[in-house]
Amino acid sequence: MFAKTETISSSIDKASKILSCISPTARLDSEILLSFILKKEKSWLITHREYLLNAAEAEAYKKVILRRKDHEPIAYITNKKEFMGLDFYVDRSVLIPRPETEILVEKALDIIKSGNIQSVLEIGTGSGIISCSTAYYSSQKLSIEALDISGSALAVAKKNAFSLGLTKSINFSEIDIFDFEPKKKYDLILTNPPYVKDSEIIDELSYEPFNALSGGKNGLNFITLLLPKLSLLTDNICLMEIGEGQDKYLKHNQFFETEFIEDLAGINRVAMLTNVTY
Numbered sequence: 001m002f003a004k005t006e007t008i009s010s011s012i013d014k015a016s017k018i019l020s021c022i023s024p025t026a027r028l029d030s031e032i033l034l035s036f037i038l039k040k041e042k043s044w045l046i047t048h049r050e051y052l053l054n055a056a057e058a059e060a061y062k063k064v065i066l067r068r069k070d071h072e073p074i075a076y077i078t079n080k081k082e083f084m085g086l087d088f089y090v091d092r093s094v095l096i097p098r099p100e101t102e103i104l105v106e107k108a109l110d111i112i113k114s115g116n117i118q119s120v121l122e123i124g125t126g127s128g129i130i131s132c133s134t135a136y137y138s139s140q141k142l143s144i145e146a147l148d149i150s151g152s153a154l155a156v157a158k159k160n161a162f163s164l165g166l167t168k169s170i171n172f173s174e175i176d177i178f179d180f181e182p183k184k185k186y187d188l189i190l191t192n193p194p195y196v197k198d199s200e201i202i203d204e205l206s207y208e209p210f211n212a213l214s215g216g217k218n219g220l221n222f223i224t225l226l227l228p229k230l231s232l233l234t235d236n237i238c239l240m241e242i243g244e245g246q247d248k249y250l251k252h253n254q255f256f257e258t259e260f261i262e263d264l265a266g267i268n269r270v271a272m273l274t275n276v277t278y
């Protein structure tokens with residue numbers, strides 16, 4: 001695939017061609033993966049286009065390009081994903097953080113700043129991005145509990161909390177939310193629940209944990225079960241990330257008044273549930 005004497009420039013050209021059949025961002029993917037292999041910033045690649053890869057570097061690059069060609073997401077290859085300007089460790093036990101989830105965290109930080117919020121519960125913390133970035137950027141002292149059904153996801157969340165110096169700020173628990181018996185109600189609940197239709201869990205998504213994504217046939221199984229449970233967990237506010245079109249279902253729920261926050265594409269991406277009716 002790569003000849004013995006490839007430069008940065010020719011390696012990226014070849015890799016981009018290989019990846020063009022699976023990725024609309026083939027060139028960018030090729031650059032990110034080469035900077036990962038060479039342990040250099042992307043800007044270094046630009047200023048060293050004629051640098052010759054040694055045999056070990058060429059071989060390592062070939063391996064990651066083939067993994068990517070098999071649809072493996074870049075974040076699982078590099079074990080890294082940025083979220084809210086912070087670096088998070090990720091592996092295949094957790095969902096890869098999505099940029100849209102920043103909308104939920106930004107709204108949470110606004111609510112925390114303007115309201116009387118002390119206790120926060122996150123349902124399905126995964127890599128811990130929501131709880132960690134909320135704790136990191138909040139000027140208020142918060143008591144945050146973050147739970148997940150997956151022990152291996154929680155190990156990643158704890159690793160991230162440790163790296164960001166947040167070990168004392170967040171209490172992580174391994175539990176199924178539907179078995180969780182709260183001792184109190186929370187001022188704020190944050191959740192990015194599994195909401196993807198099973199038929200859409202293909203290609204890149206098939207690398208991610210099924211129970212982090214699966215919302216069953218129509219995408220709404222988990223959310224439907226969660227709504228009545230949420231009403232036992234807060235009398236105040238819940239912010240929930242949702243999938244495209246799921247606003248129609250949430251608008252008519254019997255438990256909460258619901259408003260929506262749009263993402264950059266104009267899709268209602270976060271539901272803000274307030275005023276529990278019973």
Ligand SMILES: C[S@@+](CC[C@H](N)C(=O)[O-])C[C@H]1O[C@@H](n2cnc3c(N)ncnc32)[C@H](O)[C@@H]1O
Pocket residue numbers: 094095096097098101123124125126127128129130147148149150153175176177178192193194195211212213
């Ligand atoms: C969509 S992922 C969100 C991960 C992370 N909060 C994020 O935004 O990137 C959903 C998470 O919910 C967890 N989960 C699935 N079913 C659960 C359940 N019954 N109880 C608790 N957590 C659950 C999954 O393990 C997964 O980590």
